[in-house]
Amino acid sequence: MENLIFKDLNLSEEVQKAIAEMGFEEATSIQSKSIPHIMEGKDVIGQAQTGTGKTCAFGIPAIEMLDSNLESIQVLVLCPTRELAIQSAEELKNVSKYKNKVKILPIYGGQPIERQIMALKKRPQIIIGTPGRVMDHMRRHTLKLSNLKMVILDEADEMLNMGFREDIDVILEKVPEEKQTILFSATMPKEILELTTKYQKNPIHIKVAHKELTVPSIEQYYLEVSEGAKLEVLSRLIDTNSIKLSLVFCNTKKRVDELAINLQSRGYSAEALHGDMRQEQRDKVMNRFRKGKFDICIATDVAARGIDVDDVDAVFNYDIPNDEEYYVHRIGRTGRAGRSGKAFTFVTGREIYKLRDIQRYTKSTITLMKPPTYSDVEENKMNSMVESIKKAILDGQYDKYIGYVEKIVNTLNDQNTEENFITSHDVAAALLKLYAAQTGKQILPIKEIDEDSPSLDGEMVRLFINIGRINKIQPRNIVEGIASSTSLPGKLIGAIEIFDNYTFVEVPREYASEVLESMKNYKMKGKKINIEKSRSKKKPKAYKPKS
Incomplete structure (x- = not known):
């Protein structure tokens, strides 16, 4: 079965828009085979490795099938680790970005349970959690599952390896009998088959074989780069490596167009290639690139399929690909016909986990390198x-x-x-x-990247909220409100300044739009808040609680 384009999957406009922004054009194998069956309400066994896009394989239909007017838990996702729970929650929040009233909450050990209890009172519809913490909330009656419609066991074999079999049994025996059960596992040992027999009804078994992916002849590097520094780092890499022909991959069509304009403004010979262009235009661009009429072709994965050029010096993953097979397809476009080739991948924040999956499944070494300095370029x-x-x-x-x-x-x-x-x-x-x-080309300074800094590109946006000290607001209320409503982790929230009738809070620039959009109708301490960008440039003295 050929992989489907997301437009062919009969998804809502809101989810289509969110998926496009995330950089997904073509569904992966597990998504193409699973999503239609899940949306039909069938139980599914998905056999697939990490890195094949399985989170969206269950997450997209789960979000589409939600009753957003029903403020109760309808979907429960069980994960083996807190890292996977957080990662899955972030991905599902991105998918549901334009769906009003959809609330997603990760719950896991290591986080104060009181904070989770407060967040559960805001009536999320999707819970993503580790078995131990889910059981804990069930014992406390803080997790009410009477309206549950779907249960998903993600990385089921890993949960069993970690000793969660009894916990899974306790949880599944206490949820409503009439529900849809989805199970994803890389392997199918006897214990997994016992689970499927016990808790699933006539499940559809979908198996996606993970290909052996090896790329031995290409020098592979990755750079830890903040979002705001990517353009400058790309320019420096091209200049310092004396690269003639190169392919630059972005995850979205909008991103391709923006990068092409930015590189052209710096004097580079660059052109864009993506799916919104007519076939005639795409053919013209590809022919010009083959003939060396321009140096840098910036493309999306789907649009780049027709490019067959032997003398590409380097491939740049300006955005890290969403699937390791895409990574192999991308970098395989250099180092052809016995020539040497280089591949550079830009990694921002949590994307380092995606890179580790790519290294694991391609069995290749991707070497960390620092961005070229001003002196290197000179x-x-x-x-x-x-x-x-x-x-x-x-x-x-x-x-x-x-x-x-x-x-x-x-x-x-x-x-x-x-x-x-x-x-x-x-x-x-x-x-x-x-x-x-x-x-010479324009050379700009790159701010040193501090992995521990609140914002990877150092830029914060100051927001105004019309609620303050007289409403008994404390910093933790602001942090909990933002963290539970958006994909912004609480630790990335900057300075909070509380006054009698209003509050200022700083958030990373890349999250500002999401915070403003997601908290439009949010209630804090029983009051519907108004949140907007601060017009005041001067920072007043922050409120300090009386000792």
Whole structure:
């Protein structure tokens, strides 16, 4: 079965829009085979490895099948680890970005249970949790599952390996009998088959074979780069590696267009290639790239299928791919016909986990490298110019210019009353400086990336909320409100300033729109809040509680 395009899966406009923003055009194998069956209400056994897109395979239909007007838990996802619970919750929040009233909550051990109890009182419809913490809430009667419609066991074999079999039995025996049960597992040992027999009704068994993915002949590197520094780092890599032909992959069509414009404005010969272009336009761009009429082709995965060029020097993953098979397809476009090739992948924040999955399944070494420095770019530019000058000298036919050099030396020395005499070396150095200024590309400073800083690109947006001290608001209320309503982790929230009637809070720029959109109708301490970008540039003195 050929993989489906998401537009063919009969999804709502809101989910289609969110998926497009996430960079998904084509569904993976497990998604293509699972989503239609799940949306028909059937029980499904999905046999697939991590990294094949299984979170969206169950997450997309779960969100589409929700009754958003029903403020009770309708979907329960069980995961083996807190990391997977958090990661899955973030992905599902992205899928449901344009679906009003959909609330998703991860619950796991290691987080204060009181905070989770507060979040559960806000009536989420999807719970993603580890078995131990889910059981804990069930014992406390803080997790009410009487309206549950769907249970998903994610990485079921891993949960059994970690000793959660009894917990799973306790949970599944206490949920409503009439429900849809979805199970995903990389392997199908006897214990998993026992679970399916006990808790599923006529399940559809979907198996996706994980291909052996190896790419031994290509030098592979990754760079930890903040979102705001990607363009500059890409420019520097192209300049310092003397790359002639390169492919740059982005996850969305909008991203492709923006990057093409930005690179063109810096003087690079770059063109875009994506699915919104007519076939005639795409063919024209691909033919021009094959003939070397431009240097940098920026493309989405689907649009790049028709590119068959042997002498691509490097591939750049400007956005990390959503599936390791895409990674292999991307970087396999360099190093062809016995030539050497390089692949560079930009990684931001939690994407490091995706990179680890790629390394694991491709059985390849992807080496960490630091972004080239200003000095590296300057050195490379000068070396390139020196080579050009050497070639000009070897080619000859520069005799007529010697007279001009002599004239400059004589004129300057006649005007110079000091003992420092100008030589032809001085003139050559000055001309080289002018040449460098005229032929050089724009070089911008890159802010050092601090992994522990609240925002990876260091830019924060200040928001105004019309609720404050008189409403008994505390910083934890603000953090809980934002963290439970958006995909922004609480630890990334910046300064919180509380006053009598209002509050200021700083959030990373890349999350600002989501926070503003998701908290439009949010209630805090019983009051419907208004949240907007702060118009005040001056920071007033923050409220400090009286001791």
